[in-house]
Amino acid sequence: MASVTYEHVYKRFGEVTAVNDLSIKVEDREFLVLVGPSGCGKSTALRLLAGLEEITDGTIYIGDRVVNDVAPKDRDIAMVFQSYALYPHMSVYDNMAFGLKLRKTPKDEIKRRVEEAAEILGIPHLLDRKPRQLSGGQRQRVAVGRAIVREPKVFLFDEPLSNLDAKLRVETRANISRLHQRLQTTFIYVTHDQVEAMTMASRIAVMNQGILQQIDTPQNLYDLPDNIFVAGFIGSPAMNFFNASIRKDDGKLYVDGGAFSVKVPEERIPTYEAYVGKPVVFGIRPEDIHDPNFAPPGIDPQPVEANVDVTELMGNEIFVYLNSGDHNYVARFDPRTSIRMGNNVQVAFNMANMHIFDRDTERAVR
Amino acid sequence: MDRLLTGIVVVVGVPLATVLYVAIIEWIVARFSFRVREKIRPILWFGPAVLLLTFYLIYPTINTIYLSLFNADSSEYVGFDNYIFAFTNNRMLEAFRNNLLWLVFFTAATVVFGLIIATLADRVRYETAVKSLIFLPMVISSVAAGVIWKLMYEFEPKGQPQTGTVNAFLTTILPDFTPQAWLVNTNTNNPALIVIGIWMWTGFSMVILSAALKGIPEELLEAARVDGANEFQIFRSITLPMIQSTIAVVVTTMIINVLKIFDIVYVMTNGNLGTEVIANRMYKEMFNFRHFGRASAIAVILLTAVIPVMLYNIRRFREQEELR
Numbered sequence: 293m294a295s296v297t298y299e300h301v302y303k304r305f306g307e308v309t310a311v312n313d314l315s316i317k318v319e320d321r322e323f324l325v326l327v328g329p330s331g332c333g334k335s336t337a338l339r340l341l342a343g344l345e346e347i348t349d350g351t352i353y354i355g356d357r358v359v360n361d362v363a364p365k366d367r368d369i370a371m372v373f374q375s376y377a378l379y380p381h382m383s384v385y386d387n388m389a390f391g392l393k394l395r396k397t398p399k400d401e402i403k404r405r406v407e408e409a410a411e412i413l414g415i416p417h418l419l420d421r422k423p424r425q426l427s428g429g430q431r432q433r434v435a436v437g438r439a440i441v442r443e444p445k446v447f448l449f450d451e452p453l454s455n456l457d458a459k460l461r462v463e464t465r466a467n468i469s470r471l472h473q474r475l476q477t478t479f480i481y482v483t484h485d486q487v488e489a490m491t492m493a494s495r496i497a498v499m500n501q502g503i504l505q506q507i508d509t510p511q512n513l514y515d516l517p518d519n520i521f522v523a524g525f526i527g528s529p530a531m532n533f534f535n536a537s538i539r540k541d542d543g544k545l546y547v548d549g550g551a552f553s554v555k556v557p558e559e560r561i562p563t564y565e566a567y568v569g570k571p572v573v574f575g576i577r578p579e580d581i582h583d584p585n586f587a588p589p590g591i592d593p594q595p596v597e598a599n600v601d602v603t604e605l606m607g608n609e610i611f612v613y614l615n616s617g618d619h620n621y622v623a624r625f626d627p628r629t630s631i632r633m634g635n636n637v638q639v640a641f642n643m644a645n646m647h648i649f650d651r652d653t654e655r656a657v658r
Numbered sequence: 659m660d661r662l663l664t665g666i667v668v669v670v671g672v673p674l675a676t677v678l679y680v681a682i683i684e685w686i687v688a689r690f691s692f693r694v695r696e697k698i699r700p701i702l703w704f705g706p707a708v709l710l711l712t713f714y715l716i717y718p719t720i721n722t723i724y725l726s727l728f729n730a731d732s733s734e735y736v737g738f739d740n741y742i743f744a745f746t747n748n749r750m751l752e753a754f755r756n757n758l759l760w761l762v763f764f765t766a767a768t769v770v771f772g773l774i775i776a777t778l779a780d781r782v783r784y785e786t787a788v789k790s791l792i793f794l795p796m797v798i799s800s801v802a803a804g805v806i807w808k809l810m811y812e813f814e815p816k817g818q819p820q821t822g823t824v825n826a827f828l829t830t831i832l833p834d835f836t837p838q839a840w841l842v843n844t845n846t847n848n849p850a851l852i853v854i855g856i857w858m859w860t861g862f863s864m865v866i867l868s869a870a871l872k873g874i875p876e877e878l879l880e881a882a883r884v885d886g887a888n889e890f891q892i893f894r895s896i897t898l899p900m901i902q903s904t905i906a907v908v909v910t911t912m913i914i915n916v917l918k919i920f921d922i923v924y925v926m927t928n929g930n931l932g933t934e935v936i937a938n939r940m941y942k943e944m945f946n947f948r949h950f951g952r953a954s955a956i957a958v959i960l961l962t963a964v965i966p967v968m969l970y971n972i973r974r975f976r977e978q979e980e981l982r
Binding site: 332365380381391395 | 881
């Protein structure tokens, strides 16, 4: 059990800066998920912590100890790899016992820990098998088992679910959350899948192009994204963005998108007043656009004229692809809606959950 | 001009004959019913290959065994006399002893050095350059290698300027060193020859082992590193077991190689001064002494020695195929 601290960490591969001035403090027992598109530096950040890559500049601490020059084997960490990286010539038991044997743990202690881990993961009947005799899900569990028998200070996961099928992924996601509850240890988890991040993390760090974009709890990240990248990355379908401007009229503020003009809620007026007349990016999530007939109570609906391009029925909801003037956007409607392709309709934007971003800096205006 | 004509006839004629053969057998096959067709087609297709192999491989082998039971000019049956000769004659025993030396030291050294170089080269940026350099002797003909090493082992009496690289080097770093006639001195000539073999063949084993090393996923080594293994432990517990079957293939290839070792010895010492080997002995019996019986008996002995190694190799290969 230990905290992990990145302090102004850089990693350069020749001309490419994979990790750019990363500073994160991961609390003891926290479940931190590093998320971002591929090539954003999240895996590199994890590998720096594991000691598999050398830090170009900056400091990494595990607990109070600087680990910059500590070999991976002496960092007291365990890692689950995307490919699982099980030793193919060893049985499941030996795979899990390998790290303990290297540490000269007594034989009966090794046996106890391996069997206990196998019990937790539901694989005691597989201990004599070789990895190639296992299914993908079973291999994944062995990889996790190999990590937990070591009882490390920090667990690292590098996209451990991306090789599983969709159903198994959902199941394993819950298992990993449960494991975190049970072990009460620091987990650092890398994924490109924002659903994994949202469902498991106590905090999420969003990265893009080597730079940390925002770090916060899943709910805050969703409700209050710091910039356009985070706003667009978290949530599916992604948030809709419109190039627009703020217009002041009769003491009220409007977001003017050309083809539509929607009123800004009273309490946001002081926040956006400075942007009157300036170009901004207006953001609204698909679930904040409603069929007026099925809009929930307590929102701040503003009417917008739109043309229905395509509808996709998901069963519990309908994705409606709309356009207003040059703007194309998506809405999630109640499935009872009577809207059909080609209709000209009026939809309601819930302005209580609107977002405004500075068009130059791409940062949220708050 | 005649030769050119022959060349053209061969270049055009062989493919033409092949195509004609295929066309003819397919024409014949088409006359039969479907069931018969499927039975005779494979026989007709691989028939020629089997015939050729019979003439060029199986018949000579049987004939060699047959000749080994006869005297020098194959006129008189002598039973196992040639074999008794092969296992009792002093020169033959010397050859067996030397082949054993080759077998142990050449095989061990090529595989161990090949493995070490492959492992180390895997970690440096100039890997390709290193590997090309080590592989280079492999592409040199044995005769050229012989010339190179004659110069390397060149000897001048003590006090004279040393033109041989080995003696020159040793006298420079050790002022008291007495220059050696490496290829003449019976204590050093066999090792000196084996060194040439190692120099030529280490590249081969390195290339094969290097390919096997590259086949180990990087994440596996990283997992071991995180698990707490140092580089030596990784090599022993992960790398070695994973390339085990490749090592076995290289070892057996080297054994087959060394049992037939001939060229280096023939060029450097021609088996004189205690450096005789089996294959060179066979060559002498055949082409110098014209003793067909003895030469054949030695050939049969060599063949019998190689067969178990071959069988092992084939079995190993099959096992590996089944694992896939």
